[in-house]
Amino acid sequence: MTSGDLLLQQAINGLSLGSIYALLALGFTLVYGIMELINFSHFNVFMVGSMFAMLILQALGVVGQETVMSGVPLIAILVFTLAVTMLLCGALGVSIERFLLRPLRGIKGPAAMITTIGVSYVLFNLVLLTLGTDAKNFPNPLPPIVWQIGGATLRLREVLIWVIAILLMGGLTYFVQYTKIGRAMRATAQDPDAARMMGVEVDRVVMMSFFISSALAGASGMIFGLYYNLAKVDIGFAAGLRAFTAAVLGGIGNVPGAMIGGVIIGLVEAMSGQVVGTAWTDVVIFSLLVLVLVFRPAGLLGRLAPNKS
Amino acid sequence: MSGAVDFISKPFMAIPEDKRKALGLILVAIILLLFPLLHDNDADIDTAANALSYATLALGLNIVVGFAGLLDLGYAAFFAIGAYYYGIFTSFQVMPLWSGVWSPFAAIGLVEKINQGGPDLVHFTLSFWIALPTAALVSAFFGVLFGAPTLRLRGDYLAIVTLGFGEIVPIVARNLDSVTNGAAGLNGIQAPKLFGYNFGISAFPYYYVGLGLVALLIFVSIRLRDSRIGRAWMAIREDETAASAMGINLVRFKLMAFAIGAAFAGMTGVYFVAKLQTATPDMFSFNVSSMLLVMVVLGGMGSVWGVVVGALMLQLLQTWFLPQLSEWLHALGDVLGNDWLRTVDMVQWTQLLFGIILIFMMLFRREGLIPATRKVPALTFQAQHAEVTRGGFANLENIPRWQKEGGKGLEIRGVTVKFGGLVALNGIDLTVPEGGVVAVIGPNGSGKSTLFNVITGLVHSDAGSIKFNGVELLGLQPHQVLEHGVARTFQNIRLFPNLTVLENVLIGQHARLTTGPIGAVLHTPHNVAEEKAALDWVSNIIAMFSNRLAPRVAQAVGGLSYANRRRVEIARALASRPKILLLDEPTAGMNPAETLELAEQIKSLHTLGLTILIIEHKLDVVTKLADTVVVLDHGDKIAEGLPDEVRRNEQVLTAYLGRAARAAVMESANGN
Numbered sequence: 009m010t011s012g013d014l015l016l017q018q019a020i021n022g023l024s025l026g027s028i029y030a031l032l033a034l035g036f037t038l039v040y041g042i043m044e045l046i047n048f049s050h051f052n053v054f055m056v057g058s059m060f061a062m063l064i065l066q067a068l069g070v071v072g073q074e075t076v077m078s079g080v081p082l083i084a085i086l087v088f089t090l091a092v093t094m095l096l097c098g099a100l101g102v103s104i105e106r107f108l109l110r111p112l113r114g115i116k117g118p119a120a121m122i123t124t125i126g127v128s129y130v131l132f133n134l135v136l137l138t139l140g141t142d143a144k145n146f147p148n149p150l151p152p153i154v155w156q157i158g159g160a161t162l163r164l165r166e167v168l169i170w171v172i173a174i175l176l177m178g179g180l181t182y183f184v185q186y187t188k189i190g191r192a193m194r195a196t197a198q199d200p201d202a203a204r205m206m207g208v209e210v211d212r213v214v215m216m217s218f219f220i221s222s223a224l225a226g227a228s229g230m231i232f233g234l235y236y237n238l239a240k241v242d243i244g245f246a247a248g249l250r251a252f253t254a255a256v257l258g259g260i261g262n263v264p265g266a267m268i269g270g271v272i273i274g275l276v277e278a279m280s281g282q283v284v285g286t287a288w289t290d291v292v293i294f295s296l297l298v299l300v301l302v303f304r305p306a307g308l309l310g311r312l313a314p315n316k317s
Numbered sequence: 318m319s320g321a322v323d324f325i326s327k328p329f330m331a332i333p334e335d336k337r338k339a340l341g342l343i344l345v346a347i348i349l350l351l352f353p354l355l356h357d358n359d360a361d362i363d364t365a366a367n368a369l370s371y372a373t374l375a376l377g378l379n380i381v382v383g384f385a386g387l388l389d390l391g392y393a394a395f396f397a398i399g400a401y402y403y404g405i406f407t408s409f410q411v412m413p414l415w416s417g418v419w420s421p422f423a424a425i426g427l428v429e430k431i432n433q434g435g436p437d438l439v440h441f442t443l444s445f446w447i448a449l450p451t452a453a454l455v456s457a458f459f460g461v462l463f464g465a466p467t468l469r470l471r472g473d474y475l476a477i478v479t480l481g482f483g484e485i486v487p488i489v490a491r492n493l494d495s496v497t498n499g500a501a502g503l504n505g506i507q508a509p510k511l512f513g514y515n516f517g518i519s520a521f522p523y524y525y526v527g528l529g530l531v532a533l534l535i536f537v538s539i540r541l542r543d544s545r546i547g548r549a550w551m552a553i554r555e556d557e558t559a560a561s562a563m564g565i566n567l568v569r570f571k572l573m574a575f576a577i578g579a580a581f582a583g584m585t586g587v588y589f590v591a592k593l594q595t596a597t598p599d600m601f602s603f604n605v606s607s608m609l610l611v612m613v614v615l616g617g618m619g620s621v622w623g624v625v626v627g628a629l630m631l632q633l634l635q636t637w638f639l640p641q642l643s644e645w646l647h648a649l650g651d652v653l654g655n656d657w658l659r660t661v662d663m664v665q666w667t668q669l670l671f672g673i674i675l676i677f678m679m680l681f682r683r684e685g686l687i688p689a690t691r692k693v694p695a696l697t698f699q700a701q702h703a704e705v706t707r708g709g710f711a712n713l714e715n716i717p718r719w720q721k722e723g724g725k726g727l728e729i730r731g732v733t734v735k736f737g738g739l740v741a742l743n744g745i746d747l748t749v750p751e752g753g754v755v756a757v758i759g760p761n762g763s764g765k766s767t768l769f770n771v772i773t774g775l776v777h778s779d780a781g782s783i784k785f786n787g788v789e790l791l792g793l794q795p796h797q798v799l800e801h802g803v804a805r806t807f808q809n810i811r812l813f814p815n816l817t818v819l820e821n822v823l824i825g826q827h828a829r830l831t832t833g834p835i836g837a838v839l840h841t842p843h844n845v846a847e848e849k850a851a852l853d854w855v856s857n858i859i860a861m862f863s864n865r866l867a868p869r870v871a872q873a874v875g876g877l878s879y880a881n882r883r884r885v886e887i888a889r890a891l892a893s894r895p896k897i898l899l900l901d902e903p904t905a906g907m908n909p910a911e912t913l914e915l916a917e918q919i920k921s922l923h924t925l926g927l928t929i930l931i932i933e934h935k936l937d938v939v940t941k942l943a944d945t946v947v948v949l950d951h952g953d954k955i956a957e958g959l960p961d962e963v964r965r966n967e968q969v970l971t972a973y974l975g976r977a978a979r980a981a982v983m984e985s986a987n988g989n
Binding site: 120126298 | 473476481484554607614669671
């Protein structure tokens, strides 16, 4: 491959990774924007989403990489799996909020954040105890369609991941901008007290933000599985840290920022794997996080949620 | 049965409480000292020695998380740094070529010349006893290095940045093969020697080193907690803005917490690998950091004894209770013929239990098993009752008069503050002469509190100058402004809610004290004298509010009435021995009698010679107190003069009441 091809190939990889991170980053940003809470349980809701998708596909009869489908059945099975995974993860997120975080609302200090760390731990270990630590063969029914662009390869799964990510992000943008509850979410992010006095049901908004962010984490977990053909109990940590970096990079609380940040982080990961080796990728991503926080804490697009202190 | 309990407990309970505590402590110490002698089982002693190392780590994390309120999720990084520091300088991993440069080091025993066939090489042989304190320094240095770029961030970002640091250090250890031997880890780390006795691999001597380390770090933690430094950390934890306005240098004290916490971990790292004689990256993973967090949360954040108990309990859970429970379940499985019970390994559930402990502690017992602050019983109804006093402060005999130093007072010239497109203050001029009382009034949103914020360094000014006794205050940090003798209260009361009245007011003295961490731990004569003087001064201040605050000194301010919290805030500001006092609506929310009481008290401060700048809405208070009244409206100064002049000023009436109402007022005034 020429260096141009290599660059194109890494751009394709980067965009796919970026789609995964962007969907995950949206969840961090939505919850942080509304509650000023770094939701550590998000790391492992993502992982659980990947497991849900795997179990659903297996239940539908898709076996590892052997079952190949096409046409309407393929689309139907993917849409169904995506929808059920998102619903299950959304329900998981809502229960975490309702039963474990709502009692702590209004309490100053790190109590809520520590709770989300605890939840993350519980999710991780529940999956560990039931499904084990080994990497699982994530069922992938996509036909092995490949396009050659110069020396670079574009696989059908990458196009699919982009399509899913774009549709979900478009849907979220419409939802936040043009629906009544979306407007209520934006208002709550600006000033929860004022929003409450204007008749916004803050409890409902918070619950909605947890539902959406967890559902997006589920979708992200599913496309992670389709991309790597694997599901593993420890995928949440690395992906979560990257997605959080993406959210900060784009400006935490800022929905378009999270999308752009996710894509940038995906590209950075792909390129840095090429340049300094994958062993150091975590170090590169994390240094980027520190640099952004030190020099541009508001992120590229600026944070939309004001400091509530 | 109850007779036996009585037989033991009765004489024990008869001992006075403070002695009972000391006695209990001595008993525990004796048991811990005798344990390895009585229980001759190397595996159990080894487990106990490991538990002690987790206790020291928990004590270190408690400084950062419990005292200073900085959520550090990567604390194991400092543990790793101490461990690798000792590992690299005592193993055969890094061996440069021998040359004459090394001879002096060889002479003092830090290195030795070895030959493994080929050229002569340097083998580092750092003594354990030198490594222990130097590892503390090395880790503290890394604590500052990691902390410096991130401590200006809000607390929740700090959590994720430390999480990243905690992840990176093992990655570096894994990938720098030549120095750390990669994932396989360092081997052949030298065991400590003492007077020719080699500690070797038996757990027995390590147990006592660990015990000594725990005792030392408990001592250091308690000394720091009860010093100026501990108070500063807790103030930062409770309210950063108020802490910095009371003279606490936020960056300095946060870094100090990070450095001291890291030093504890570094020492523990040395101890841990000296005992294991190996160091691998996996020993310092996120799981260690989070287990330490669980220990601190379980025991009680900020509670020294609590975190030690938390650490020991979790170690006991992992190494004794869960394996034991598994055996019981296996036996039960045999009886019931249940295969799952027969094979279940509860030790694998450890981490799950950690997560559940975190969640349950947050939901049901956030202060931990042994809370840092003991609850003080509420005052009786009689003790709560306080008569409104008249005539200002009574107990002033111990309060020296403010001496006139011939300074120029507070001079504000052309100060402008903009928030985005909004001009909050527009070229304000204002002078408070030494010994004077100036009141600032104006409708809501006129820029009064912004004026205070810009004077005290909380808000950045776009233009102008603010001088106090000739010193430019603009551009100074809030704690520096206080050091120059400018103290303030806040409109929306910013106290340290979980600290007592006494602690809150003592924090006002912070900037006037100079003890550093070493002085605080050693109780140097300077430190002792300084603390005594501070306590005397603060007692005098509290005595001024005798009927209100004196009965409540040991109560947490979070539970006080609104008016009493206002009084604590004024007391805290006075504790800093200010030259000028900035009061932001001190009587807001007080009833008329309390308002009158406080107004007269402020008046008596004035007669003592204190310079005062006050924001106030109640015009009777303003008239009673102020020499000069300044009126702000929409960021402009629209009037300045004697209280009565300002009251009749047309612009002022328009600003306050609107045009129509002003016309009515003027008409009725003319009619008279």
